[in-house]
Amino acid sequence: QVQLVESGGGSVQAGGSLRLSCATSGFPFGDYDMRWVRQAPGKGLEWVSVIYRNGRAYYGDSVKGRFTISRDNAKNTLYLQMNNLKTEDTGKYYCTTMGSQPVGQGTQVTVSS
DSSP: OOOOEEEEOOOEEETTEEEEEEEEEOGGGGOOOOOEEEEOOOSSSEEEEEEEESEEEETTTTTTEEEEEEEEEETTEEEEOOOOOOOGEEEEEEEEHHHHHOSOOEEEEEEOO
């Protein structure tokens, strides 16, 4: 079955960095556009970044210049490098295929001032 397992979250101070990973299985990862979304406490899902099958990547305005999305098709894994973290980046992060809702448990990112 389709599995997406997010990891790499944690608690950091503002200005710090984290690298999230999303290990996938059960579908042809390389054939799919992939994205990261997040959910802050009490808020809805927010799109963070997308990487297409051809490798082109796009970012939400709030993370542009700080986050970098990447993929390793040989490992069926999606990544999100997050630098210069801000308190407003706090939330649970999920990876999904484009247009899909989160199916994994997500990984919590907490940024303190």
